[in-house]
Amino acid sequence: MQFLKTTTNKYLFLVSVLGFFTFFAFNDFQIYTNFKWIITFALAGAILLLNHYPILLPPKGNSLSMDSSIYLASLFLFGLNLTLAVLLINSILFAFTQRKIVWWKHIFNFSSYVLMIAISYYIYTLFGGTIGSIHINNSVPYLISLLTYFALNVIFIGLFFILAAAESFESVFKELIKEAISPYLSTLMLSLVLAILMDAKKLFGLFLFTCIAFLLSLAFKQHFHLFKEISEKANKDFLTGLNNHGYFKEILVEEVAAAKENDQPLCVVLLDIDDFKKYNDLYGHIEGDHLLQEFGLLIKTAAEQENFIVARYGGEEFSIIMPNTTCQKAISFMNELRKKTNDTYYKGVERLPYGCLSFSAGIAECEKETYNTSELLNKADQAMYSAKGQGKNLVHIYNQYSEYSTHRSLSLEKELEEAEHQLRIFLSKDVYTYRHSKRVYQYAVDFSRILTLSDYERKTLILGALIHDIGKIEIPRDILNKKGKLEPHEWEMMKMHVTWGKEIISTNKKLEDLIPLVELHHERYDGNGYPYGLKGKSIPKLARILCIIDSFDAMTTERPYQKTKTFEEAIIELRTCSGKQFDPQFVEPFIAIIKQQDNSMVSHKTEQLVI
Template identity: 80%
Template sequence: MRFLKTPTNKYLTLVTTAGIIFFLSFINYPQYSTKEWLTMLAIAGTILLLNYYTILLPPNGNSLSMDSSVYLACLFLYGLPFTLNVLLIHSIVFSLLQRKIVWWKHIFNFSTYALMIISSYYAFIFIGGTIGSIHFNNLVPYLIALSSYFAINVVLLGVYFILAAAESLESIFKEIIKEILSPYLSTLMLSLVLAILMSKESLFGLFLFTCIAFLLSLAFKQHFHLFKKISEKANKDFLTGLNNHGYFKEILEKEVTSAKESDQPLCVVLLDIDDFKKYNDLYGHIQGDHLLQEFGSLVKTASEAENYTVARYGGEEFSIIMPNTTYQKAISFMNELRKKTNDTYYKGVESLPYGCLSFSAGIAECEKETYNISELLNKADQAMYAAKGQGKNLVHIYNQYSEYSAQRSLSLEKELEEAEHQLRIFLSKDVYTYRHSKRVYQYAVNFSRILSLSDYERKSLILGALIHDIGKIEIPRDILNKKGKLEPHEWEMMKKHVTWGKEIISTNKKLEDLIPLVELHHERFDGNGYPYGLKGKSIPKLARILCIIDSFDAMTTERPYQKTKTFNEAIVELRICSGKQFDPQFVEPFIAMIKQFDDTGEILEDEPLVVNC
């Protein structure tokens, strides 16, 4: 009874029971001739062999077994009872040969095959297919039989993965279909090839098919190993043998996605060997390359003990991905590594300022609202340069309130001037959007003064507010200025302004930190926004703040398709939508600021509020 407590075990029991019941209902044992029994045993033996010699498919090493091709060919030539007998013989022999596999897995596997074979047979017969020989007239029934076989397999596997992984129905089925659609199309072709061979020369045809399958398996295995070897070379740094910069980013992308979905900690480290240029100048580049190799080996050995991923980021910079690691554990690990580096002798390091090899490192922790890996790496980079600035041979954790973050930012005036230049492109097309952006910018300036934002965040919010609607330059004038409610297709086009805005500012590297504000300011706290439907704190903080400011100005300013609200009416709306459209953490502080204004937007003479969020 304990076995039936979990949903997955209940499901396994249900499918197994159904498969056995259907098998017993359709199996029979007529008086087969000696030749038929010999054919049956030969087919079962072929399936055993093909299960061992599978075809490996790059890039992930998924394997294609041709056992389904054999079952379908057997079904088309000999009918259902014969095929079920083949399945039974194969399953018994396979379970005896693979006794390390848990017994219930053998039974479940047998049941799923029985359900797929039975469903395919009746789909084939229902469409008008005829058993016995291969005809072109049966082409549609062949396709329907394969579709039925495929559909049952997808449903049985999909439901299990949904129960086991608690993932969405759509994502599970998309992944399964993507993985097995192509192999199943191959299965149909191969099943027809086998059926034609066996219809002409029964056992000899089966022998020829088995030889072809065996040779294909060997050829694809060699091809796959060659592919892996070339892929590894492409992903490795030639000098140190570590992962290279490009592959590091691929791994980091996956790890960040996984960490955010599972709500597990993740840290990223960038480290730079101190005074490496001086070492190169003293001893030459060949000796410098030896130092990089030895240091890379040291970092790799220490990191692999913790299941961390190491890469050569570029030059004398290295990077480490630390899954399931808090910043406390990360700084402890890095300080131990730093001490070990100091204590390890490398030829010529006595000439360096510290008399030993040292590095400076920056650590950034992935948060729920981290927008992308570029933001994470930028934080680690800032922390690393902060360590350099404090005297080197240090490990520094990214702190958004550090003076260094402010030092690394360009002056606000210069950035605003550039953003203002970008924004003036609206003047010839949409004066309303230009004026709206200027008002949102002013609200952002005032609101940033009363929030506990770092200089870097404050500048990003103000700049983002100024250019957040820049993508509307791509919207046709007649839609922007339309009186009355937008049609559904017009509204869909209007929503694309966030994506177009992202594309516009992505061309300017100085503005890349503003991408989250431009692209995500219409995301909603409850997950019903666009373009991605992000929810809660998975939306970057500054985008959540900008959403409130942008919406307030939109409500209180006349628009072509919407009447204006008074400030008091808009405040009521903000409170109604707090926790739905807006992050409640920032709604009341914004309202407190607005209450210092009259309806003309002029600041009253009250003392400024200071709010810690």
């Protein structure tokens, strides 16, 4: 009973019981003729051989076996009983030859195949399919039976992964269907090819099919190894043998997505060899290349022990992806690596400033609200430059409140001037949007003063507020100024302004930090916003703040398609939508700012009356 304590084990037990019950309940165990026994063992032998020589598919090396093709061909030609006998013989032989596989996997596989074969058989006969010769009249039953077999396979495997790995229903089935639908359905269709061959030539037809499948396996194996060899060359740095810059970025995108989905920590490191130019000047580029090779081997050896991913980022810069690793563990690892680097002798390093080889490194941790990999790398880069600036041979963790977070930013005044220049185009097309953007900008200035933000965050919020609606330039004037409710297709076009705004801002590298605010200021805290339906803290913090400011101004100023609210009504709306549309931690502080401004205006008017 200990086995049944987990949900996964209960699922395995249930499938196994159903499988064995089906096997014994729907099998009449009739005595076969000599020919049928020969057919049975021939089919089982063919399955065993083709399982040993599966077809390898690039890029991931997933294997494709022809066993389902043989089971279904047997089902169409010889019926359920003989096919279940073939399955039983093959399962026993497979368990005997693959004794390293744990026992419950053999039982689960046997049971799931029994259920798939039996249900497909009854679906086939239910839709009028006849057992024996292959007929064109059975086309519909063949198709429905094959689709049933495929669906059952996906369900059995998918449920196991959902329960065993605690993954979401949607992600598991989407991945299974994406990976399996084309190759797996091909093998199912090949069952008809085998059935036609065996219908005409019996054992010789099976022999031909097995030979073709075996030769395909060898051909695909060679193709797969060639693909792997070419891929490795394309993804590796020629000098050091590490992953190259491009492949590193591909892996990083996947690792960031996995870390966010599974709510696991992830750190990225950028490191730069100190005074490498001086080493090259002293000893030449050939010796410099040797140094890069030896250093690359050092960090690769250290990283592999922790299952970290290393790449040559460019020149003397290297990068490390640290899955499931906190900042504390990352800095501990990097300081150990730094000391090991200092203690390892390389030819000629005694003439460098520290008398040994050293590097400076920056660490950035992926957070829920991290917008993309570029933001993460930018943070690691800033931390690395901070380590350089403080004397080199240091490792720094990115800290948004440190001075280096704005080391490459322009002054706020210069950036505001550039953003204002982009915004002025609204003056000739949509005065409302221009004025709205200016008011949102002023709210952002006032609100940023009371929030705990770094200088970098404050500048980004203010600039983002000023040009957050820049994408509306692309929307036709008649839709922007339409009075009354927008039609569904007009509303869909209006929502596109965030995407168009991102595209406009992306053309100016100086303003790329504003992209999250321009693109995501209509995301909602409850996940019902657009364009991506992000939820909670997966929305960048500044975009969550801007959403409140933007919505408040939209509610309290006249728009062609919406009635204006008073400040009091808008405040009630903010509180009502706190935790739904808006991040609750910023709602009350913003309301305090609005009330303070409202009281100031009332006091000012009173003073004027008294005077």
